[in-house]
Amino acid sequence: MDLEAYCAWLSDAGLDAPWSRSGPLIQSKASRVQPFLWRWAEIEPRLRCSPQFVVPGRGAERRILRLANPGVPERTSAHTLSGAIQYLLPGETAPAHRHTPNALRFMLKGEGAYTIVEGDKCVMAPGDLVLTPSMMWHEHGNEGSEPVMWLDGLDSPVVRYLEILKMEPREEPREAVGSGAITPRTIHYKWDDAYRRLLQQAESSASPYDDVIVEYRDPLTGASVLPTIGCYLQMIRPGVETRAHRQTSSAVYQVVQGSGSTTIADERYDWDAGDFFVVPPNAPHNHRHRGTEPAILFSMQDIPLLHALGLYYESS
Numbered sequence: 025m026d027l028e029a030y031c032a033w034l035s036d037a038g039l040d041a042p043w044s045r046s047g048p049l050i051q052s053k054a055s056r057v058q059p060f061l062w063r064w065a066e067i068e069p070r071l072r073c074s075p076q077f078v079v080p081g082r083g084a085e086r087r088i089l090r091l092a093n094p095g096v097p098e099r100t101s102a103h104t105l106s107g108a109i110q111y112l113l114p115g116e117t118a119p120a121h122r123h124t125p126n127a128l129r130f131m132l133k134g135e136g137a138y139t140i141v142e143g144d145k146c147v148m149a150p151g152d153l154v155l156t157p158s159m160m161w162h163e164h165g166n167e168g169s170e171p172v173m174w175l176d177g178l179d180s181p182v183v184r185y186l187e188i189l190k191m192e193p194r195e196e197p198r199e200a201v202g203s204g205a206i207t208p209r210t211i212h213y214k215w216d217d218a219y220r221r222l223l224q225q226a227e228s229s230a231s232p233y234d235d236v237i238v239e240y241r242d243p244l245t246g247a248s249v250l251p252t253i254g255c256y257l258q259m260i261r262p263g264v265e266t267r268a269h270r271q272t273s274s275a276v277y278q279v280v281q282g283s284g285s286t287t288i289a290d291e292r293y294d295w296d297a298g299d300f301f302v303v304p305p306n307a308p309h310n311h312r313h314r315g316t317e318p319a320i321l322f323s324m325q326d327i328p329l330l331h332a333l334g335l336y337y338e339s340s
C-alpha cells in the first residue's frame with residue numbers, strides 16, 4: 025500500500041493525516057481584519073437617505089447601516105465585533121426581539137430615543153451607553169421630534185462562530201412593566217457620570233498608551249459591561265502623542281469629540297468628531313491629538329473575551 029492508498033483508506037474511516045501534506049501542523053495566520061476609518065461626513069448623508077429604502081416594522085426589522093470591514097466582510101467590523109449605526113425617525117419604533125448575541129448601544133445624536141430592556145425603559149441621551157445582554161428582550165423607539173442615531177455594538181461574529189446564533193421576534197405583545205425587582209446588572213450608563221469619571225481620572229493618572237482612560241464597569245461586581253466586550257471612554261489631551269503598543273484584542277472606536285490621528289501598523293488615520301475606526305488584533309497603534317479641544321473617544325473592545333480564554337497579550 026502506498027501513501028496515497030493509505031490516505032484514501034484513512035478517509036474511508038473519517039480520518040485525516042495532516043503530516044501527509046507539507047507545512048507545519050499548526051500554521052501562523054495573520055489577521056484579515058483591516059485597519060479602517062469610517063467618516064461621519066460620508067455616513068450621515070447616506071443615513072439620512074435610508075428611510076426611503078427601509079422602514080422598521082414594515083418589512084424590515086431595523087434601519088441600520090453596518091460598519092463593514094473590507095478584510096472580513098462576513099464578520100462585520102472586526103472578526104469579533106459588529107458595529108452598526110441605527111437611525112429612527114420621530115414616532116418610529118423597532119420591534120421587540122431577543123437574541124443570543126450580547127449587544128450595546130452608544131447614543132450618538134438626537135433626543136427622545138429609548139430602548140426597553142426586559143420591561144425597563146431607558147431614555148437615551150447622547151453619550152449614554154445601554155446594554156442588552158444575551159437573550160434579554162429589547163425594543164426601541166423615537167419619541168422625540170428629530171431623527172435619532174446610535175451605535176449598535178454586538179458580539180454576533182463570535183456567537184455565529186460558536187454556531188449558536190439565535191434570534192427570536194416577540195410574537196405576543198407583553199405589558200411593559202417596571203420589574204420593581206433588583207436589576208441583575210446595570211444596563212444604563214449615563215453620559216454625565218461617565219464624563220465626570222473621565223475628568224476625575226485626568227486629575228489622577230494617565231496611561232502612556234491611551235492617555236486618560238476609564239472602563240465602564242458594573243458598579244456591583246466590577247465586571248466588564250458584557251462578558252465578551254469591554255467599553256471605554258478616553259481623552260487624548262492637547263499636545264499628547266501616546267506610545268505605540270499592540271494587543272491581541274481588537275477595538276472599534278467612535279470619536280465623540282475633537283480631532284486626532286491614530287497610526288495603525290504604520291498607516292496614519294486622521295479622525296474628526298463622529299468618525300469610527302477599527303484597530304485589528306496585534307496591530308501596533310498610537311494616538312495623537314490634533315486641534316485645540318481635548319479629543320474624546322468611546323470604544324468597544326473584545327478584551328474580556330480574550331482574558332476569559334487566557335489569550336490577552338499586550339506588548340510595546
Ligand code: GTQ
Nearest residue numbers: 086088108118162176178
Ligand atoms: O437594534 O436590537 O445593529 O438586534 C443588529 C441586531 C441592532 C437591535 C443591530 C440587533 C439590533
Ligand code: FE2
Nearest residue numbers: 121123127162
Ligand atoms: Fe437586537
